[in-house]
Amino acid sequence: MTNELAALSQELAAAVERAGRAVAAVHARTRFSSSGVFWRPGIIVTAEHTIRREEEITVTLPDGRNVPATLAGSDPGTDVAVLKADWSGDPAPRASTALVPGNLALTIGRSQDSGVNATMGIVSAVSGSWRTWRGGRLDQYIRLDLTLYPGSSGGVVVNTAGEAIGIATSALSRIAGLAIPASTVDRVVDEILTRGRVAKGYLGLGLQPVVLPDHHKGLIVLSLEPEGPAAKAGVVIGDILVSLAGSPVEDTDDIQTVLESHPVGQTVQAGLLRGGAAHQLAITVGERARRS
């Protein structure tokens, strides 16, 4: 009977060791350090909310050395920050099997004093694309039933083979830790490395959902950013927006969904009602000013 349990224990420790070879400690706030993972050679991904300064960031590498790191960019919406550090080790291996609720999961972090650390639990929920309260979109909602200790955020969430499922964060949900899915991390890393930031599309409209006489729904324009993308395209206050890029829009979430798939600079067709008559206008998506 012994050895099922002892074998599982050894398997878990091996998974921690394997994944731990790509996990670093990130020193970018006072008191507790956080964790980060080498996602690509020389590229560390961590949780954006644990980065409290933009300069004098250091990381403790998997081999124990402390080296300086530079912030390549971050996306508060998905809680992803990207750091560059000089290290030639291999990045974390990626999980290829589909995740289901009930799978065992480990979060692996690192601290300068005691090296690799691990916590274990299960994946408690997996569902489709999900928008965070910070406005970003995760490709999957992966809720974790495990304890994230101070310093765990930004660590890598792995399966029992030590393969990365995503990045651990305690900042996107009040009730549980989440894994930022690997595919979302890939997308954000690509965008940050090519553009230095994640641009958020915007139209410059204040909208309110309304029900039309024919019981369809639309969004009435209550305010207009002067010189904003919609104003430039000829939208006026009182217009009722009924479709964007061919999809019907009934609430502001629908607008966000369209904007996520239409990068800044692209032109979208807006269908609207003005005085009861249908109009089409082409709006060029603008970039939302970043809060500093």
Next chain:
Amino acid sequence: MQAFGAFAERLRRSTVQVFSHKERGGGSGVIWNSDGLILTNSHVARSAEMQVELWDGRRFPARVSSRDPRRDLAELRISASSLEPASPGDSSTLRPGELVMAIGNPLGFAGALSTGVVHSIGALPGMGRQSWIRANVRLAPGNSGGPLADARGRVIGINTAIVNGLGVAVPSNTASAFVSRGPRPALGVTLRPARIGLEILDLEPQGAAARASLRTGDILLMSFDDLSDALDSGRDVLRLQFFRGDRTRVRETFVRLGARAEAA
């Protein structure tokens, strides 16, 4: 998995409840050999006369035969034989991620089991250079002094504290060294970090510091880590500098560590 239950049951028989004479609140302990040697935390064995209750309900008076406050370990003796001792594991081979289980008497629930994995192994900030095991097992007051065991049921640590929600345990190799070689030298003082140095809050009457004429309120001019290193250096006599009242005059004393008169 059946195995968890089976190991937990065996470990439960090697785990005891420890009560101090005066108050009811107590902790846990581990039966270290069949002739009545029980290991617990020094902070659990506060008074010289203790009570120990076995898993089967038998209760024995216990004597504190040795104590090491810096490692938070104490040795109790009870007059019993044919006990079921725990089997110690080798804590030096432990790795983060290994499955562990803790047995104890959290909040008075005798023999409660909690499980998790090893979180990390290493020094704790401000606690000297010695190594501790951290585990993501849920502990509560009353787990102190109880066993932390691996997936084969071997005791790899003595549960000691809860830090940021993580269980902290003294590694079993440290516990074995304490049993075989006795306590490490100690000053016999309770210290609190002051603005500079360490303030003496309390002294053991026959402790090394008391014999060197140190008093309550004196401030030792060193850090906790420096003191730990000095005590572990193997020297018999330490030269300590301190303030007494007047913070402009540095005083000096020689503390003879040597053989400690253990509480008998």
